[in-house]
Amino acid sequence: MKKIKIKELIEKIEGEAELDFTIEDGRIEDVKINFGFYRGIEEILQGRDAWDALVITPRVCGICNHAHLIAAVRAIEDGYQNAGINLLLSEKAKKIRSFTLACELIQNHMKWFYMTIVPQLEAYLQIDNRQNHALKATYLSSTVTKALAIFAGQWPHSSYAIPGGVSCDPTHLDLMQAEALIDECIRFVEQVLIGMDMAQYLDISSVSQLHEVGGDLGRLMHLIGSSGMATLGQSYDRFIVFGESLLSSSGKSIATAVSKVDPRYVQESAQDESMAKAVTYKKRLYETGPLARGMVAKRPIIKSLHKRYKDALLTRIFARMHEVSLLLTESKRLLRELDLNEPSCTLDIDTRCADFEGTGIVEAARGSLIHQTEVSGGLIHRYEIITPTQWNLSHGSGDEHGIAVEAMIGSKSIQEATFIFRTFDVCSVCTTQ
Amino acid sequence: MGQVQHSKPKLLWLQSITCNGNTHSFLNHPDIFSVFSGFEVVHHPVLESEYTFHDLAALKIPCDILILEGSFIEKGLTKNGVEVSKMITHYGNEASHIITAGTCATFGGIFKQKDPEQISGFCFDIEQQTERYEKFASKLISLPGCPIHPRWLAYVLMMLSQGKKIAIDRLHRPVELYGYTVHTGCTRNEYFEWKVDTKGYGLKEGCLFYEQGCQGPYTRGSCNKILWNDTSSKTRIGTPCFGCTEPQYPKDRLFVTRTNMGIPATMPLGIPRRAYLTLTGVVKSFKIKRFSQRLLEYDQ
Numbered sequence: 001m002k003k004i005k006i007k008e009l010i011e012k013i014e015g016e017a018e019l020d021f022t023i024e025d026g027r028i029e030d031v032k033i034n035f036g037f038y039r040g041i042e043e044i045l046q047g048r049d050a051w052d053a054l055v056i057t058p059r060v061c062g063i064c065n066h067a068h069l070i071a072a073v074r075a076i077e078d079g080y081q082n083a084g085i086n087l088l089l090s091e092k093a094k095k096i097r098s099f100t101l102a103c104e105l106i107q108n109h110m111k112w113f114y115m116t117i118v119p120q121l122e123a124y125l126q127i128d129n130r131q132n133h134a135l136k137a138t139y140l141s142s143t144v145t146k147a148l149a150i151f152a153g154q155w156p157h158s159s160y161a162i163p164g165g166v167s168c169d170p171t172h173l174d175l176m177q178a179e180a181l182i183d184e185c186i187r188f189v190e191q192v193l194i195g196m197d198m199a200q201y202l203d204i205s206s207v208s209q210l211h212e213v214g215g216d217l218g219r220l221m222h223l224i225g226s227s228g229m230a231t232l233g234q235s236y237d238r239f240i241v242f243g244e245s246l247l248s249s250s251g252k253s254i255a256t257a258v259s260k261v262d263p264r265y266v267q268e269s270a271q272d273e274s275m276a277k278a279v280t281y282k283k284r285l286y287e288t289g290p291l292a293r294g295m296v297a298k299r300p301i302i303k304s305l306h307k308r309y310k311d312a313l314l315t316r317i318f319a320r321m322h323e324v325s326l327l328l329t330e331s332k333r334l335l336r337e338l339d340l341n342e343p344s345c346t347l348d349i350d351t352r353c354a355d356f357e358g359t360g361i362v363e364a365a366r367g368s369l370i371h372q373t374e375v376s377g378g379l380i381h382r383y384e385i386i387t388p389t390q391w392n393l394s395h396g397s398g399d400e401h402g403i404a405v406e407a408m409i410g411s412k413s414i415q416e417a418t419f420i421f422r423t424f425d426v427c428s429v430c431t432t433q
Numbered sequence: 434m435g436q437v438q439h440s441k442p443k444l445l446w447l448q449s450i451t452c453n454g455n456t457h458s459f460l461n462h463p464d465i466f467s468v469f470s471g472f473e474v475v476h477h478p479v480l481e482s483e484y485t486f487h488d489l490a491a492l493k494i495p496c497d498i499l500i501l502e503g504s505f506i507e508k509g510l511t512k513n514g515v516e517v518s519k520m521i522t523h524y525g526n527e528a529s530h531i532i533t534a535g536t537c538a539t540f541g542g543i544f545k546q547k548d549p550e551q552i553s554g555f556c557f558d559i560e561q562q563t564e565r566y567e568k569f570a571s572k573l574i575s576l577p578g579c580p581i582h583p584r585w586l587a588y589v590l591m592m593l594s595q596g597k598k599i600a601i602d603r604l605h606r607p608v609e610l611y612g613y614t615v616h617t618g619c620t621r622n623e624y625f626e627w628k629v630d631t632k633g634y635g636l637k638e639g640c641l642f643y644e645q646g647c648q649g650p651y652t653r654g655s656c657n658k659i660l661w662n663d664t665s666s667k668t669r670i671g672t673p674c675f676g677c678t679e680p681q682y683p684k685d686r687l688f689v690t691r692t693n694m695g696i697p698a699t700m701p702l703g704i705p706r707r708a709y710l711t712l713t714g715v716v717k718s719f720k721i722k723r724f725s726q727r728l729l730e731y732d733q
C-alpha cells in the first residue's frame with residue numbers, strides 16, 4: 001500500500017489552519033489539524049480585576065466576541081451567587097441578552113454560508129458563478145449587527161452585559177428601530193435565502209417537503225444532493241449541548257437518544273503538535289454546534305434529515321442555516337415582549353464580591369462555550385475558556401479520531417475533505433485563543 | 434476605462450497576532466464593496482481575492498497599500514512556514530502606504546499583554562517608536578481602535594484612492610478622526626457638565642466618568658461623532674469608554690475610575706487640574722432638580 005502525506009493550508013476561515021493529510025490508496029486515511037498561534041488570553045487575565053474579563057475575553061474572537069462577553073458575565077454572576085449574593089436578573093435584561101446573542105449568531109451563520117460554503121462548493125463542483133456572494137453576507141450581517149448595537153452600543157467587541165443585567169436603558173424608539181431591522185432581515189431571508197414565507201418554511205417537518213425550499217439555501221441543498229455529496233462527512237453521531245438558549249436546552253444525544261449532561265465531566269487535555277487543547281465529556285468526543293442543538297431539541301426537520309443522512313454534511317449545513325430563521329422569529333418575539341418598566345440591571349452599584357468561583361456557559365454560533373473564573377481579593381487567579389471548536393476540531397483522544405477528522409476520513413480527495421472540514425464552521429482564533 | 438482599471442492601487446490586508454475583529458468590523462461598513470472598488474484587492478483574510486495565501490507567504494504579491502491587522506512579533510509566529518514579521522517587512526517595503534488597522538497593530542494592544550517584551554505594535558510600542566519606525570514613518574497611517582471603526586478605515590482608503598493627503602498627528606493618527614475625544618457628542622454630556630454621576634448601571638441618566646471608569650474625556654476618537662454600526666456607541670448605551678484607541682490600552686480595572694481624594698485621577702484632555710477643580714466646586718454647589726430625576730417614566 002502506498003501512503004502519501006500532503007500538507008494543505010486552509011485559508012479564509014477565521015485565521016488559517018494547516019491540515020496534514022495521510023492518503024492511502026486514494027483515500028484520506030488520517031488528518032492532523034494544526035492551528036497557529038497561542039495568544040494567551042487566559043494568562044493575560046491573570047491578576048486583573050474580575051470585571052476586566054468582560055472587556056478582554058471578547059477579544060478571543062472577532063466573529064463570536066459577543067458570546068464570550070455573555071459567557072464571561074455569566075461566570076461572574078454564577079460566582080457572585082456562589083458567594084451568597086442574590087442576583088435575580090430582570091426578564092428584560094435576560095431578553096435583551098438573548099436578543100443580542102441571537103443577532104450575533106445570525107451574522108455568523110450568514111457569513112459562513114455566503115462567504116465559505118457557497119463559494120467553496122461552487123469551486124469544488126467547478127460551477128462558474130461570478131455573483132458576489134459576500135455582498136449578501138455583508139448586507140444581512142451589517143443589518144443585524146445594527147439591531148444588536150442599539151442595545152450593546154457596537155459590534156464587534158461590546159461589553160454591555162454587566163453582572164446583574166445590561167448597561168443599556170432602551171426606549172420604545174429603540175425597540176421600533178430594532179424591529180424594523182429584524183423585519184428587513186426576515187424579508188431578505190425570505191426573498192433571497194429560502195425563497196419562501198418564513199412561517200411556512202418553519203412548518204416544514206420532513207425531508208419530503210424540503211423541495212419547497214427555494215432561494216440560495218434550496219439551490220445549495222439541491223447541488224449537494226445532485227452531486228452525490230449529501231451523505232459525506234459523517235462522524236460519530238454523538239452531540240452535546242451545555243448551554244440553555246432560545247434554540248435548545250442542554251443535553252446530549254447519542255444518535256437520537258437524548259439525556260442530561262453535567263459540565264463537571266468536561267475534561268481538557270493538551271495535544272501534541274498543536275496549540276489547541278482537546279475536550280472530552282466522560283472521556284468521549286462529541287460534536288457541538290447547530291446540529292447538536294437541533295438533535296438535542298429534537299427539532300422535527302433536523303431529526304428527519306438525520307434519519308436519512310445521519311450526521312452528514314447536508315444535515316450539518318442545513319441545521320446551521322435553519323437557525324437563522326428560528327432566531328429571527330424568536331428575536332422579533334423577544335422585542336415585542338420586552339417590558340421597559342423593568343430594571344436593566346439589578347446589581348447595586350456598590351455591591352462587589354472579592355472572592356468567588358464561577359462558571360458561565362453560553363451557546364455560541366459554533367456550539368457550547370464555557371468560561372470559568374476563580375477570583376480572590378477581587379483579582380482573577382485563574383481563568384479558563386473552553387471553546388466549541390475545541391470539541392469539533394481536536395485531533396482526538398485515545399483511540400478515537402477527532403470529530404472533524406473522523407468526518408474527513410475516507411474522503412476521495414483533499415478538496416472533498418477540506419469542504420467537509422469547512423462545514424464545521426472552522427475558527428482558528430477560537431481554537432487556540 | 435480599461436486603463437483606469439489597471440492603475441488601481443493594489444490593496445493587501447495582512448494579519449498578524451489578532452482576533453480578526455478589525456476584519457469583521459470593516460465588513461459592517463454598508464458600502465464596503467464600493468470602498469474596495471477603488472482598489473484591486475490582492476489579498477484579504479476572508480473575502481475572495483486574487484492571490485492565495487501561498488502566494489502571500491511566498492512574497493509574490495504586488496502591493497501598494499498594506500493594511501496591517503494584529504500585534505507585531507519578530508519571531509515565533511509563522512504561517513505556511515514563513516515568519517509573519519518577514520511578510521510584513523517585505524510588503525511594508527513594497528507598499529507606498531501602510532495602515533495599521535486597530536490598536537494591536539498600532540501600539541501593541543491587548544495581545545501585547547501576553548509577552549510585553551516581545552510583542553508590540555508595528556511602528557510603536559505603546560508610545561515608543563520601534564526600530565522599524567524610521568524606515569516606515571513616511572508611509573505610516575495609524576488607525577487605533579479595538580476594533581477599528583469601519584468608517585474611519587473607509588475614510589482613509591478613499592482619501593488614498595483619490596490621492597489626497599491625510600493630515601496626521603505625532604502618532605500618525607488622522608487628525609480628522611482623532612482630533613476629537615470620545616466625550617464629544619456623548620448623550621451624557623449635560624451630566625458631565627453638572628458633575629452628576631449615574632446612580633447605577635442600566636440607566637440613561639448620569640455620567641460614567643466619576644464611578645464607572647469612563648475614559649471618554651481623555652480618549653482620542655470620534656465614537657460619539659461617527660457612531661458605531663451607524664447606530665450608537667458604548668457611552669450612549671451606558672458602558673464606560675475603555676480608551677481602546679489609546680496607546681496604553683488596556684489599562685487596569687476597566688470599570689473603575691481611579692480617584693485622588695474623590696476626584697478622577699486623570700483629567701479631561703488638556704484641562705488643568707485647577708481649572709477642573711474650580712469648575713467642579715462651582716457646579717457642585719448647585720443642585721439641579723432636572724438632573725436628579727429620570728428623563729422619562731412609563732408607568733405613571
Ligand code: SF4
Nearest residue numbers: 619640641642647649
Ligand atoms: S459618559 Fe463618558 S463620554 Fe459620556 S459624558 Fe460622561 S465622561 Fe463623557
Ligand code: SF4
Nearest residue numbers: 656667674675676677
Ligand atoms: S467608546 Fe472608547 S472603548 Fe469604545 S470603541 Fe470608542 S474609544 Fe474604544
